[in-house]
Amino acid sequence: MTSIKIATWNVNSVKARLPNVLAWLKEFAPDVVLLQETKCVDDAFPRLEIEDLGYNLALHGQKTYNGVAILSKSPLEDVVPGLPGSAEDDHARYIEATVFGKVRVVSLYLPNGNPIDTPKFAYKLSWMDRLKVQMEKALATDELTVFGGDYNVIPTDDDVYSPQAFANDALTQPQTRSRFRSMLHLGLTDALRAFNTQSHLYSYWDYQAGAWPKDNGILIDHILLSPQAADRLTGSGIDKGPRGQEKASDHTPVWCTLEI
DNA sequence: ATGCCAGGTAACACCTGA
Numbered sequence: 001m002t003s004i005k006i007a008t009w010n011v012n013s014v015k016a017r018l019p020n021v022l023a024w025l026k027e028f029a030p031d032v033v034l035l036q037e038t039k040c041v042d043d044a045f046p047r048l049e050i051e052d053l054g055y056n057l058a059l060h061g062q063k064t065y066n067g068v069a070i071l072s073k074s075p076l077e078d079v080v081p082g083l084p085g086s087a088e089d090d091h092a093r094y095i096e097a098t099v100f101g102k103v104r105v106v107s108l109y110l111p112n113g114n115p116i117d118t119p120k121f122a123y124k125l126s127w128m129d130r131l132k133v134q135m136e137k138a139l140a141t142d143e144l145t146v147f148g149g150d151y152n153v154i155p156t157d158d159d160v161y162s163p164q165a166f167a168n169d170a171l172t173q174p175q176t177r178s179r180f181r182s183m184l185h186l187g188l189t190d191a192l193r194a195f196n197t198q199s200h201l202y203s204y205w206d207y208q209a210g211a212w213p214k215d216n217g218i219l220i221d222h223i224l225l226s227p228q229a230a231d232r233l234t235g236s237g238i239d240k241g242p243r244g245q246e247k248a249s250d251h252t253p254v255w256c257t258l259e260i
Numbered sequence: 261a262t263g264c265c266a267g268g269t270a271a272c273a274c275c276t277g278a
Contacts, residue, residue: 012277013267037277039268064268065276112278152278165261171278206278207265218278250266250278 001259003234004031004100008107008148008221009242010204010251014038014069017249018046024242025053030255031073032099034107034148038067045069062092068107068149072099083108085130093127100260103229104138108149113170121170124152128179135186138226144260145226147188150251152220153180155190158199159219171220189230191223191256196237203238204251212243221254232258 007030011017014035025033033055038045042059050057054073060081061067070076076097083094093109108131113124131147138145154171157163166172184190192201202217211217225233236256243252 016267037267112276114278154278166278168261169278204278209264211265220278247266 003257003259005257006032007253007255008034009253010036010150012037012249015040020245033071035069036109036150038069058097060092060095066092066109068095068109070097070107074100083130104143104145106147110152112152116170125175132183135183139186144229146229148223151222154218155180161216187227188224191225191236194233195235203254207250223256232260234259
């Protein structure tokens with residue numbers, strides 16, 4: 001048996017965050033990393049610096065916005081970029097690959113959806129519907145599957161410092177939350193919650209208004225596991241270290257460990 | 261509530277984020 005540590009982190013530009021990312025990879029030593037908001041095309045990705053630390057890469061980037069990636073200390077197999085289900089969706093928000101020869105991992109960046117009275121919210125909801133279809137397909141196999149990323153979903157009012165402040169936000173709407181719950185009801189396990197049941201655990205703190213020192217955060221980065229993966233789950237948590245560093249991303253990594 | 265910070269693009273302002 002081998003233990004692997006899988007983490008998801010929205011880095012808010014991999015180029016601007018490169019020193020932070022490299023320092024964290026060395027210190028935290030994850031085996032698999034799911035990145036979001038890399039904000040650069042694949043040719044501009046800081047490939048060599050990360051490969052020097054022993055990682056293989058699967059990239060699905062775009063200019064300025066979005067962009068997802070998978071880093072793995074194992075080779076990456078059967079890489080598939082893009083979320084199926086819409087020909088006109090050109091956002092780089094989804095990539096999947098097999099790592100360690102047996103674990104199917106997905107790095108996803110679910111649309112924010114604000115403001116809720118615009119097509120952006122409809123796009124978010126339809127993207128969630130398409131994601132659920134992918135999850136159903138994965139569950140129809142017997143693979144160990146890990147869906148990690150920035151879901152842009154605050155699952156409950158216990159996952160936000162001020163429910164009132166987010167009452168009209170796309171991240172807390174009933175349509176958003178019901179879709180997230182329906183993913184769990186497929187039989188997926190929330191890796192963080194399997195080992196951490198206390199309320200007010202956060203993975204994101206706004207840059208503005210002193211949100212970090214005041215701990216005014218929200219929990220929006222999640223790792224959902226297929227039953228076969230959940231059977232191998234041995235631990236999980238949030239690594240708040242990176243959020244306190246200079247030039248930090250506004251998100252911090254969420255992680256889990258699997259015995260495979 | 262908006263856009264108080266941050267990043268990117270492009271150009272010395274504007275868009276997006278959550």
